[in-house]
Amino acid sequence: MQVTLQTLVGGLSLGAIYALIAVGFSVVYRTMGLVNFAHADVAMIGAYACSTFYLTSHVPFAAAIVISIVVTGIIGLIIERVLRPLENKDFDLMLIGTIGFGTVLQAAATLIWGTTGRAMPSPITSGPLEIMGIRIRTYDLMVIAITAVSVVLLTLFLQRTKPGAAMQAVAMDHEAATAVGIHVGRSNALAFAIGAGIAALAGSLAGPMLYVDATLGGALGVKGFAAAMLGGFGSIPGAVVGGLAIGVLDSYAGDHFQGYSVLVTFLVFTAAIMIRPTGIFGERTVSRA
Amino acid sequence: MRARTRGTLSVPAAALGVLLAASACSAPGDSSSDDAGSSGPIKIAVVDAQSGQLASLGDWEAKGAKLAVKEWNKKGGINGRKIKLTVFDDQGDPTTGTNIARKLDSGNYVAMIGTAESAVTVAMAPILKQAEIPNITSGQATALVDVKSPFLFLNGPTSTTYDSTLADYLVATKKFKKIAMISNNGSYGKGEHDAFTAALKKAGITPVTDQVVTTDQKDFSASLSRIRQSKPDAIFLGSEEVEAGLIVKQARDLGITAPFAGAAPQGTPVFIETAGAKNAENTIVSSPYLSNEISDASRAFATAYKAEYGKDAELHGAKAYDGTNIMLTALKNSGMATGKKLADEIRATKYQGLLGDFAYDETGVGIFKTTIGIIKDGKLSAAQ
Numbered sequence: 001m002q003v004t005l006q007t008l009v010g011g012l013s014l015g016a017i018y019a020l021i022a023v024g025f026s027v028v029y030r031t032m033g034l035v036n037f038a039h040a041d042v043a044m045i046g047a048y049a050c051s052t053f054y055l056t057s058h059v060p061f062a063a064a065i066v067i068s069i070v071v072t073g074i075i076g077l078i079i080e081r082v083l084r085p086l087e088n089k090d091f092d093l094m095l096i097g098t099i100g101f102g103t104v105l106q107a108a109a110t111l112i113w114g115t116t117g118r119a120m121p122s123p124i125t126s127g128p129l130e131i132m133g134i135r136i137r138t139y140d141l142m143v144i145a146i147t148a149v150s151v152v153l154l155t156l157f158l159q160r161t162k163p164g165a166a167m168q169a170v171a172m173d174h175e176a177a178t179a180v181g182i183h184v185g186r187s188n189a190l191a192f193a194i195g196a197g198i199a200a201l202a203g204s205l206a207g208p209m210l211y212v213d214a215t216l217g218g219a220l221g222v223k224g225f226a227a228a229m230l231g232g233f234g235s236i237p238g239a240v241v242g243g244l245a246i247g248v249l250d251s252y253a254g255d256h257f258q259g260y261s262v263l264v265t266f267l268v269f270t271a272a273i274m275i276r277p278t279g280i281f282g283e284r285t286v287s288r289a
Numbered sequence: 290m291r292a293r294t295r296g297t298l299s300v301p302a303a304a305l306g307v308l309l310a311a312s313a314c315s316a317p318g319d320s321s322s323d324d325a326g327s328s329g330p331i332k333i334a335v336v337d338a339q340s341g342q343l344a345s346l347g348d349w350e351a352k353g354a355k356l357a358v359k360e361w362n363k364k365g366g367i368n369g370r371k372i373k374l375t376v377f378d379d380q381g382d383p384t385t386g387t388n389i390a391r392k393l394d395s396g397n398y399v400a401m402i403g404t405a406e407s408a409v410t411v412a413m414a415p416i417l418k419q420a421e422i423p424n425i426t427s428g429q430a431t432a433l434v435d436v437k438s439p440f441l442f443l444n445g446p447t448s449t450t451y452d453s454t455l456a457d458y459l460v461a462t463k464k465f466k467k468i469a470m471i472s473n474n475g476s477y478g479k480g481e482h483d484a485f486t487a488a489l490k491k492a493g494i495t496p497v498t499d500q501v502v503t504t505d506q507k508d509f510s511a512s513l514s515r516i517r518q519s520k521p522d523a524i525f526l527g528s529e530e531v532e533a534g535l536i537v538k539q540a541r542d543l544g545i546t547a548p549f550a551g552a553a554p555q556g557t558p559v560f561i562e563t564a565g566a567k568n569a570e571n572t573i574v575s576s577p578y579l580s581n582e583i584s585d586a587s588r589a590f591a592t593a594y595k596a597e598y599g600k601d602a603e604l605h606g607a608k609a610y611d612g613t614n615i616m617l618t619a620l621k622n623s624g625m626a627t628g629k630k631l632a633d634e635i636r637a638t639k640y641q642g643l644l645g646d647f648a649y650d651e652t653g654v655g656i657f658k659t660t661i662g663i664i665k666d667g668k669l670s671a672a673q
Contacts, residue, residue, distance in 0.1 A: 002514060002518070006543070007511040106340075107340075115345060116559065117531070121565060128543075128544075137542050209507070214341075250506075250508065254503070254511050258474075258502065258512075259474035259502070261502075
């Protein structure tokens, strides 16, 4: 029982990170119908940026996160700007473009920060809480709380604000949106910037739990992508549920199947997707091309 | 839509190719020159991961090799010829490695230093054997010996040496009875797992729990909870630097206080940094190169290393430095022999290195001893 609960706690904390990655994927997808394959590498850049300001410039952790969100937000805007001429023209090229951007970001990270990564010490020094023999890291609690708050804020933004509503409108019918005076390019740029910012948040929060190096994106991306698929691509609540589910599933698979856990995780994932191809919260898919 | 894009797809494909070429691949060695025999610089390749997850290992090894070559070149090279070192990026990937092996053959490279990854070295071995290019690797898996290539040499001990020394220390010296194990299912972890299990069995001990994780696992709660329940005296750790560091960090958060014990990766700064110095305290390490303060030679090496790279030297750099020196000594002693003759000369070379006294046997192993160190105050030092 103790092992079971401890495994759950471990799975949930990493699951929160996967959820954030999945939310970022979904924000771009629901607006543009585009899977941004550079997304996880943006998260990696965010983690590096955060670690640089936190470790080298000794900025407080929270401020370092904000700076890294700004940095990646700009990267998001650049990616969108480069891809914009292709919007509604060549969808495959856009996809390949995002893959190319991911590769470029990895190479840039190696150039800037070198091949050896860096370990980030936890910004919270207080020890773990102990409840009935289960130990919960205070940092994990913070990660889960930040994830929850940012998802709520994002949802409010999409539903209650004008730019958010515009993004929703573009997602539904970009031609009609253009007709009523919504600037589709600007709306897409905003989606990309928000997605990249959330990626940086995920990367920054993952830093002290994992190890920051140029391959961090690979580790987060596959699980984050799977989480978005499982929840229903494009759905924000789906991304959250999918992320937590993948995290917990992974954790339990590690316990019962040890060295074969990756195989088992993705077999279960595949089975779930076969039963429900649109994911748990599957909406109609956005397809612009 | 597909029909519409087919015409234009070659453009993005080409663009992507350019991007990949610009970012991921290192410059290939020039294959035109035909100077292996008599004149011009002597071409030696360093093959290691310079990108990807094992890049830090590759970086250390390349640094050690470069330092050795620089020192030789300063002294005038070999027989008046300079040594030219070219670094190839194998990305830690066996397939990329085999491609590079073919490149070395066509590029007339005399010898190869690397790789730090046993799996890549094993994959490259048959091609290098056919091309008769001697190779000194930093790998330590027993699989390297099983390849039985007369052109393959190790610059350090095998896992068997590391782990029998470790098991002996834990069981005979420390009198530990309850030993837990956690290792990954990668080529390094699997090798360590098997070597340590065999060594424990010889000492008459069965591990209290034997947990296997994957190489890219990030959360170890389940395995560590089971280890905690088994209340071990020590925990064997068969995993590379970063993952081992994460395991130790999470173990301490779960309230596990038993010391960890492992081999080469557990002596590195990356491990200590990832785990956190406080968490890594008392880790027992079996290593042929405990610190830069062990001998005059290691102090001199560490000073030169620091002056060159501004960083502290560590085991992998020292191993590659030894291996490169052995290679160059053999080249010099044989009067610039290549192929089979060079390999025989390496086997005959007795060399006093940073790791100990090298004397190669038929299997390509030249060092058969490690010492036990303990991490104290964030630094590895000899066990008392």
